[in-house]
Amino acid sequence: MPSPIQINQTVSIPIRELSFTFSCSSGPGGQHVNKVNTRVTLWFDISKSNNLSAKQKEIIQEKLTSRINKNSVLRIVSYKHRSQNANKMAVIENFCTLIRQALVRKKRRTKTTVSKGQKLKRLSNKKIRSRLKKSRGKTNEEH
Numbered sequence: 603m604p605s606p607i608q609i610n611q612t613v614s615i616p617i618r619e620l621s622f623t624f625s626c627s628s629g630p631g632g633q634h635v636n637k638v639n640t641r642v643t644l645w646f647d648i649s650k651s652n653n654l655s656a657k658q659k660e661i662i663q664e665k666l667t668s669r670i671n672k673n674s675v676l677r678i679v680s681y682k683h684r685s686q687n688a689n690k691m692a693v694i695e696n697f698c699t700l701i702r703q704a705l706v707r708k709k710r711r712t713k714t715t716v717s718k719g720q721k722l723k724r725l726s727n728k729k730i731r732s733r734l735k736k737s738r739g740k741t742n743e744e745h
Contacts, residue, residue, distance in 0.1 A: 606653075607694060609701050615653050620697070621645045622690060627681035641681040642689040644697055649674040658705060665704040676700075 606614040627641035648659050648670065663670060670676050678700065680693040 607698060609698055613653065613705065619646065619651055624686060640684060640686045640689055642686060642693045644678045644693045646676040647674065648676055662701065662704045666700060
């Protein structure tokens with residue numbers, strides 16, 4: 603039995619939850635391309651996965667909406683390589699990367715305040731700029 607795909611320390615997905623379809627590729631290969639099904643499409647039904655929690659499924663659905671159809675099936679395609687096996691490995695690697703990135707939590711931004719020194723520096727620069735612009739204007743003597 604094939605080993606499960608390790609996404610991160612806590613999540614692994616068994617190969618049996620993934621399905622693959624093969625078709626003719628438009629990629630490299632010359633005449634060989636017309637005879638052999640080297641293009642690999644990976645299908646992963648998120649809703650039926652037993653190894654993902656409801657929260658993880660929700661996060662994946664939200665972050666990968668453009669790649670998921672209305673039946674909550676994730677679709678990834680690879681046709682970069684000339685061999686079916688190389689494309690299958692590439693599509694699995696791409697799947698791991700996508701799921702891993704989707705499950706990464708963004709760090710919350712900590713609110714910071716502008717220091718007193720920065721405020722004073724900004725105000726003094728504004729005053730200098732204001733004086734400079736006033737000095738360019740017309741004076742009473744020029745009328």
